[in-house]
Amino acid sequence: MRRNILITGASAGLGEEMARQFAAKGHNLALTARREDRLAALRDEFLAKHPGLTITIHKLDVTDDEQVFSVFREADKAHGQLDRIIVNAGIGKGAPVGTGRPEVNRETLQTNFIAAFTQAEAAMELFRSRNAGHLVFIASAAALRGLPKTITAYAAAKxxxxxLAEGLRMEMLGKPITISTIYPGYIKTALNEKVRNTPLIVDTVPGVRSMVAAIEAEKANAYVPAWPWVPLARFMKVVPLPILKRII
Incomplete structure (x- = not known):
């Protein structure tokens, strides 16, 4: 069992619900996010329900490279050893490319990709030192193809x-460091609350339950929830752009 788990972006959305479900399964947690007050409230909630756990909170802006390394090392020391690190923190901002808002897209790329790379560096530093660990990347179904308008930068980052995950997975083949990539479909969170209604969207709890199950199984790649995203992923990878444009 991967007893000690660090989750970035744990104060809301998918990260918060993953933390809640992992706590219910008996995992100790290092919760990181910018909103320390929200993390403290979650720690109190989890300990009230599961008093035997160790829950630490760490204020973290994932775009601050130095802070990422220091927080990961601090959490590793606090828990004796981190067994699993989940690179989850992200934002959903975006604007059509060339419409005068490059700073918005740059922020999305910085947070969702460059910061994820830094988290991977910090996590792998720890895992390589002991030749063990499970590194999980929360990507998105949007990563499967380039997508238009306000989600171009988001899809590119994911x-x-x-x-990045696949490159590390290839390097770690046959070694005791496992790399997983999770591709969530439409799961309700504050990040996508303004997205138009879609019959494919699922509520947060069951959606995250499928993510947690895939993470616990340490799958290399997982499209979640499996229905309808496993067949949809296959379709999205091969459908011609004119058809894809009409259906997204």
Whole structure:
């Protein structure tokens, strides 16, 4: 069992619900995010329900490279050893490319890809030192193809995360360091609350339950929830762009 888990972006959305479900399964948690007050509230909630756990909180801006390394090392020391690190923190901002808002897209790329790369560096430093660990990247179904308008930068960043994970997975083949990439479909969170209604969206709890199950199984790649995203992923990878444009 991967007893001690660090989750970035744990104060809300997928990260918060993953933390809640992992706590219910008996995992000790290192919760990181910028909103320390929210992390403290979650720690109190989890300890009230599961008093035997160790829950630490760490204020972290993942775009601060130095802070990422210091927080990961601090959490590793506090828990004796981190067994699993989940690179989850991200934002959903975006604007059509060339419409005068490059700073918005740059922030998305910085947070969702460059910061994810830094988290991978810090996590792998720890895992390589002991030749053990499970590194999990939360990508997105949007990573499967380039996508238009307000999600172009988001999709590009998540595709970069998936490529980063695959490169590390290839390097770690046959070694006791496992790399997983999780591709969530439409799961309700504050990040996508303004997205138009879609019959494919699922509530947060069951959606995250499928993520947690895939992470616990240490799958290399997982499209979640499996229905309808496993067949949809296959379709999205091969459908011609004119058709894809009409259906997204």
């Amino acid at each position: 595709a970069g995360v998936a490529s």
